[in-house]
């Protein structure tokens with residue numbers, strides 16, 4: 001019998017030991033007992049991190065939607081699968097049962113087929129948080145198409161780059177989206193993007209805001225009449241364990257976004273097993289993850305993990321501040337939420353607004369609280385614990401990444417004693433190590449290093465779409481035979497891990513991973529700009545905000561700096577999206593560079609944080625004289 005559901009600390013250690021001593025056997029038992037397979041695997045795991053190549057459950061055949069939907073129909077057909085809470089609190093919530101989800105996914109899948117979408121084709125999904133978003137993911141998976149969801153806050157340029165990188169055939173979008181008191185015209189963003197996307201032949205448009213939109217003849221169609229006419233039966237495509245399930249883009253420190261490719265069986269097994277344990281889901285619980293499905297958190301812990309467990313998962317269309325800062329707590333009360341999973345940036349923003357928004361609401365249904373996406377600071381952790389969990393709901397600080405597919409380091413609630421700012425212990429099957437600058441494993445406790453994982457786990461990304469070399473270089477080259485996460489971490493006296501943040505040029509703003517390169521590229525497109533460099537600096541709510549150092553071209557003319565700042569942020573909004581706007585822009589004469597021409601961001605980071613007491617070694621700089629000038633301008 002597998003220990004599918006861990007109930008106490010002793011059991012955790014027992015399960016963990018088993019998962020490390022005999023990983024194949026451990027995962028095999030879980031896979032065997034808790035999922036529906038069309039054919040059993042021939043081999044549990046084969047791997048080679050130097051290639052790198054990882055295969056889980058090779059030879060097995062399955063369809064993830066049969067696991068997430070069909071197999072629940074007899075026992076949970078009338079149970080709510082997806083509970084949709086609209087942006088506007090006066091609009092009625094929608095409870096979609098497993099039976100109804102089955103029909104809607106099948107209809108959607110049949111519409112995709114009627115448009116010629118086949119197994120292996122890429123479909124780009126650019127939708128707001130409405131039920132059709134979850135349904136379209138599942139519809140793709142039903143027929144073996146590879147979904148590539150692009151967060152609907154990204155700009156047309158960012159959308160086009162992602163569509164072209166994976167050569168999508170179709171875009172699924174809506175006429176628009178509701179976000180708080182605003183509406184966003186999604187369809188026209190898609191239209192702008194598609195000017196440069198030769199591989200797209202069809203656009204399916206969901207009606208959400210009832211706005212007038214341009215429909216391009218022969219390319220764009222409203223989906224509602226097609227769904228109405230489609231059959232609600234659609235046989236699931238039988239997939240190989242290692243067939244691709246989806247691509248999801250994440251920012252790197254350089255270059256274009258990386259299309260992380262996740263495959264079918266391992267992803268399913270791992271997201272389901274982590275969901276069950278990290279949230280201790282019980283049959284009648286109502287679970288809510290506030291993330292957007294445009295991010296990995298939504299893929300794994302709004303859609304696939306919960307549905308694979310037959311859970312009720314809430315999808316919220318709106319924002320935490322609309323109609324007021326009590327919205328999250330009003331929803332918790334209304335739907336009697338038992339597990340609530342959000343990001344530190346949201347907690348900080350809500351804490352700042354005060355308890356007047358929390359106190360009117362009955363939060364007694366809550367059993368478990370979660371956080372993800374960035375380090376949670378101690379103050380926010382305590383605010384969450386005291387005021388939301390009332391010190392009775394454990395906080396699971398879950399560390400993981402788009403690349404890891406599922407939660408990697410986390411407390412198991414009611415088993416692992418929590419500790420503020422610590423993600424605590426590795427999940428069963430996960431073997432973290434800390435590495436020093438010499439490339440050696442750092443042994444013992446009370447140590448710090450770069451966080452790596454030294455053994456494969458089922459839901460790890462298998463490659464970067466179209467660029468396996470980059471996958472190898474980014475994740476498997478820094479340390480031999482290890483997956484490098486890009487994060488730093490420390491291990492305390494009892495072996496708990498605390499993630500200290502990125503050690504590369506990725507900056508996490510409000511939980512969103514932003515690479516410096518695409519933002520700098522956007523700034524440099526401004527005709528007045530000669531060069532630029534972006535760094536992060538601490539921000540009370542966002543965790544980090546962006547600080548831009550900009551060198552203007554020397555044209556002899558004087559320029560209005562305030563206007564330039566606005567124009568630069570406008571370009572960033574267009575090219576990357578509003579999340580990448582700079583909080584501060586400093587016009588400067590030079591940037592500190594190494595002799596090989598690399599910008600020394602360490603110095604710029606210190607100046608942006610107003611921490612200039614010790615700038616470290618500047619002797620390797622090509623132009624040490626610029627540093628004082630930058631400091632003088634900044635202070």
Ligand code: PRX
Pocket residue numbers: 250296297371372373374375376397398399400401402403423485486487499501502508511512513
């Ligand atoms: O730096 C870590 C941070 O977020 C990065 C991954 O970002 P992304 O791929 O967008 O996935 C976010 C949602 C899984 C990590 O490399 N991060 C994520 N969770 C935590 C965290 N940092 C500290 N504590 C966490 N719990």
